[in-house]
Amino acid sequence: MTQADHQRIAVIGGGVAAHSALKAFLAAAGDTVGPTTVDIFTRESHRPYRRPSVNKDILIDGKGPEDVSLPGAVFDGSDNVDVELHLSSEVTAVDTADRTITVNGEQYSWDQLIFATGASPRHLDAPWLKGRDVHYIRTPEHSTSLRDSLAALSAEDNVVIIGAGILGLEAAAGASTLTEATITVLEAQDDICRRILPAAAAGWLRGKHTAHGIDIRCGLSDEEINDTVAELDPAVMVVSVGLDRDISLARSAGLEVGRGIIIDEYGRTSVPGVWAAGDCVEIRAEDGTVTLPEDEGSARLLGGIVGLTMAGQEADRFLLSPPKGWSRQYGLMLNLVGATGRPVQSGQPGPSSHPSDHELVLVSDDDELVVFSLESRSGGESVVSGVTTVGRSPVVRKAKNALGMTLTEVESEFFTDGALIPST
Secondary structure (H helix, E strand, O other): OOHHHOEEEEEEOOOHHHHHHHHHHHHHHOOOOOOEEEEEEOOOOOOOEOOOHHHHHHHOOOOOHHHHEOOOHHHHOOOOEEEEEEOOOOEEEEEOOOOEEEEOOEEEEOOEEEEOOOEEEOOOOOHHHOOOOEEOOOOHHHHHHHHHHHHOOOOOOEEEEEOOOHHHHHHHHHHHHHOOOEEEEEOOOOOOOOOOOOHHHHHHHHHHHHHOOOEEEOOOOHHHHHHHHHHHOOOEEEEOOOEEEOOHHHHHOOOOEOOOEEEOOOOEOOOOOEEEOOOOEEEEOOOOOEEOOOOHHHHHHHHHHHHHHHOOOOOOOOOOOOOEEEEEEOOEEEEEEEOOOOOOOOOOOOOOOOOOOEEEEEEEOOOOEEEEEEEEOOOOOEEEEEEEEEOOOHHHHHHOOOOOOEHHHHHHHHEEOOEEOOOO
8 A cells, every 4th residue: 555545634623523524534434435544633632522511511510521522432543544633732834735734843744634623702802801800711721710710709709791692691600609709791782692592581581690699781882891890890700702713724724714714515615625614614505695603513514514525425515404502501401493583783793693573482480481483474474483492391392393383383283262282
């Protein structure tokens, strides 16, 4: 076997997209792929883990990265595929002409390359952050550091969280279990979680935080945030205002980039043999649709497509499935599927979700919630475009399957004489 017969694949990034690409490649390789070495380079010191667990399990429950790791068997490779995971490895340059990458000062050759560089928390450059103990949340180290800082506070201290999205509110909920300090959340939008929650669900969740002593202030200008931070003089601050896709390395390598690394529906970049998947991408479909995926499900799906295609197998093109999300706060699980959010105010960072026209509340009590986001269609019929639930009762479980139902079907399935039908 000559050196030319041996294929080298390099993967930049060690998250769920990289993990999914490797898993799919190994499953598809079989006897159809010749001897291959896959090198995965990640800046982090941990094996790939579930990103949502950083807030939910590490910050709140004190778990470690090993507790939330993705299955490690894929790194054992197969008979004809050798896999090496390079932890704490910084890729500083990519040469698409010579097909090399520079890692910790050393060069590695590649025949095919995957960018799975992900995203980083959006940082703020504001005068009211100067000289303070400021935390961002994205990695296990971030959550562990924040957990330690919160545990050291007293009841006389203040904690300020900038951003009332899901991650910011998860941080607030977690902080309330870790410290007796006063916790205040500051938000520029006029309500919490506009991008991800319908109004009724936002009101329900805000009530939970208020009941636990969290002070949430929305609709604040930069000046008002500045004045509030000065007044509260927080001992700890958390900033959660969105993410920035890590595209600088791809840009310097000559790949086409926009808000993310531009790819087609199969993960192909503008350079042959170079692929991308995960939070770092901007998908431009043949029909002109532009998608900026941010959820774990999309990273898994696109990573799998890339892995299959690299192995020479046919894969379905990326089709954006209804987004799914979840959040655990105060011991309750909030589940989201479909287009559940509302438009954000102009000039604010982050893409606006597709807004619903109106919403229908089926259940709203202390431990359960069902809100249908409805979209008007031609002909005057409304369709369930998003479902937000809390709880596990029969009616909640039934409601989770209502995506795509017409309002007429909802009324038939869930109501009789205007009253909610008990689900069995």
